[in-house]
Amino acid sequence: MIVHDQFFSLLLSLSPGDKQSQWYERAAEQGDVGAQVRLAKLYIKGFGVPQNYAEALKLLERAAARRDAEAEFLLGTLYREGKGIPKDLLRAHMWFNLAAAQGHTHALNLRDVAATELDLKQLAEAQNLAVQKRQDKKQ
Numbered sequence: 001m002i003v004h005d006q007f008f009s010l011l012l013s014l015s016p017g018d019k020q021s022q023w024y025e026r027a028a029e030q031g032d033v034g035a036q037v038r039l040a041k042l043y044i045k046g047f048g049v050p051q052n053y054a055e056a057l058k059l060l061e062r063a064a065a066r067r068d069a070e071a072e073f074l075l076g077t078l079y080r081e082g083k084g085i086p087k088d089l090l091r092a093h094m095w096f097n098l099a100a101a102q103g104h105t106h107a108l109n110l111r112d113v114a115a116t117e118l119d120l121k122q123l124a125e126a127q128n129l130a131v132q133k134r135q136d137k138k139q
Helices: 002-013 020-029 033-045 053-064 069-081 089-101 105-116 120-138
Strands: none
Touching: 020 033, 033 053, 033 069, 053 069, 069 089, 069 105, 089 105, 089 120
């Protein structure tokens, strides 16, 4: 993971005119989950591509459908912050919960924070959404 983080940091330091996004686009189109997540991050930040939350959301949903914890974490973040989509703390908690279940420590922390922003009924609903989503992914 350290190598991945170092590579991504290097990529982000490059000027927006660089063409790394084209490589990620090709790999993402072929179903590479890591490329989908990295390309989504580029769209979120607007590095090398125009900032486009809708495209990032599509890519992250594709990666999350294959149980990628980082994609689930990023979806939680987008829903929590309302970036490119309406703010939805229930969905944010659901995505953080799914990522945390796979050991994503940042998701664990943000899931607990999101839980304090929900009442008990909402929290139960968010947890049920996570269970349903995980069951859907198993089928």
